[in-house]
Amino acid sequence: MxxxxxxxxxxxxxxxxxxxxxxxxxxxxxxxxxxxxxxxxxxxxxxxxxxxxxxxxxxxxxxxxxxxxxxxxxxxxxxxxxxxxxxxxxxxxxxxxxxxxxxxxxxxxxxxxxxxxxxxxxxxxxxxxxxxxxxxxxxxxxxxxxxxxxxxxxxxxxxxxxxxxxxxxxxxxxxxxxxxxxxxxxxxxxxxxxxxxxxxxxxxxxxxxxKRSLHLSRTDRESIRRAREIILEQMANPPSLIELSKLAGINEYKLKVGFKEEYGTTVFAYLRKKRLEKAWEIMRSGESSVSQTATMVGYNNFSHFAEAFRKQYGINPSEIIKKR
The missing domain is CATH 2.60.120.10 (Jelly Rolls)
Structure with missing residues (x-):
């Protein structure tokens, strides 16, 4: 071939x-x-x-x-x-x-x-x-x-x-x-x-x-997908895990275990990853400064944002601004 x-x-x-x-x-x-x-x-x-x-x-x-x-x-x-x-x-x-x-x-x-x-x-x-x-x-x-x-x-x-x-x-x-x-x-x-x-x-x-360790019904999977959508929609001010489970219509245990099986990571780690991906997009577009971006994606502490960004991407957020 x-x-x-x-x-x-x-x-x-x-x-x-x-x-x-x-x-x-x-x-x-x-x-x-x-x-x-x-x-x-x-x-x-x-x-x-x-x-x-x-x-x-x-x-x-x-x-x-x-x-x-x-x-x-x-x-x-x-x-x-x-x-x-x-x-x-x-x-x-x-x-x-x-x-x-x-x-x-x-x-x-x-x-x-x-x-x-x-x-x-x-x-x-x-x-x-x-x-x-x-x-x-x-x-x-x-x-x-x-x-x-x-x-x-x-x-x-x-x-x-x-x-x-x-x-x-x-x-x-x-x-x-x-x-x-x-x-x-x-x-x-x-x-x-x-x-x-x-x-x-x-x-x-x-x-x-x-391999999966938890049996998830079709309804469970739909609820977990809904939980993911809620996280993305409310990224800057997300609900607690208990609130999220209620909003998605699934118990907290199934949400925690099922979410990790569906998306390969915990609810919190997924939220952090998506916040940082959004931050990357915002800074690359030239719309906001580093501190403004941190606030937009839900970080109230700038140093926590910078540390998380470095851990995920291996560079400081300010370097993205410089490349624009």
Whole structure:
């Protein structure tokens, strides 16, 4: 399977997404031509054939995107924001915010259903089959963990788990690459390999780590998702855990344990992570000073904000202001 195959798959997806038949292996930022649609897609194709796609968009009407290919690919995909339905050759799943999925596919048909006015932020890493299989040979696991071994007789298979907290910084660095041209490709490939190493290990060699220890009903999961929405809506002045459980309609124990199983972290740690992500966006946009930003995302103590920011991103918040 050639490297070109995965890029052709992405070309087909973007031709349908942008409703134009002219997209090729461009690495320029692509914007929507319709004034009613908003957002962009960034593509980076590395020397090893890995393709990295950073997507951020919103549609004013429901959008259906169809893709069909006889080729094969492996994709590590991060849903950072948004919701929607995906149907791939008889398999269906929902986009889940703050989740990572490993998707294996060949000779497939896919439909993506995006809802109107729903912001979508995705980061995807496409890996050529030959490169993936070469990694599995080095692991001594070619028979069971090659693409053909994992798929067996299927056309599509997916593994999913919450985004690992320790990889949040890598995702931000990859989406906010400081370089251009060849250095950009080199930097992006390094970050992509870090993510692939972490998640291929988790999905394919340490799967017991992703098993659930609490039975959650569909109603429980809906309540936990509602709790997450409340946290994001009331980020600057969030409710207590007891108040949150009442608002979401779930008992406190199930909220604490279930939230960690769904999103890979505690309620408090999730709130802190989202506050700091919002702070990064505000400061990068040039809208506010560091102290104003800290207050906007719910920090009353500036030193606590600066310490938390350094811990998550490895730099002082003032350095973001200087880069504007």
């Amino acid at each position: 050639t490297r070109k195959s995965i890029h052709n798959i992405y070309n087909g997806y973007f031709n349908a997404l942008f409703e134009t038949p002219t997209i090729r292996d461009t690495t320029e930022r692509m914007h929507f031509s319709q004034p009613s649609d908003h957002g962009y897609v960034d593509r980076v194709i590395t020397s090893s054939g890995i393709e990295i796609v950073d997507s951020d968009y919103r549609f004013t009407e429901d959008r259906l995107v169809r893709v069909q290919s006889e080729a094969a690919m492996i994709e590590l995909s991060f849903c950072l924001q948004g919701s929607g339905e995906v149907h791939v050759t008889g398999n269906s799943h929902e986009l889940v915010p703050d989740s990572c999925s490993l998707q294996l596919m060949r000779d497939f048909q896919a439909e993506f259903h995006y809802r109107s006015a729903e912001p979508i932020r995705l980061l995807s890493i496409g890996v050529p089959v030959t490169l993936f299989d070469s990694w599995m040979v080095e692991q001594g696991s070619l028979h069971t963990c090659s693409l053909s071994g994992l798929l067996d007789t299927q056309s599509f298979r997916m593994f999913r788990m919450p985004i690992l907290p320790e990889t949040s910084r890598i995702l931000v660095q990859l989406r906010d690459c400081p370089y251009h041209t060849s250095m950009r490709r080199l930097y992006a490939e390094g970050k992509a390999l870090e993510l692939l190493s972490a998640y291929l290990g988790a999905f394919l060699f340490e799967q017991s780590h992703t």
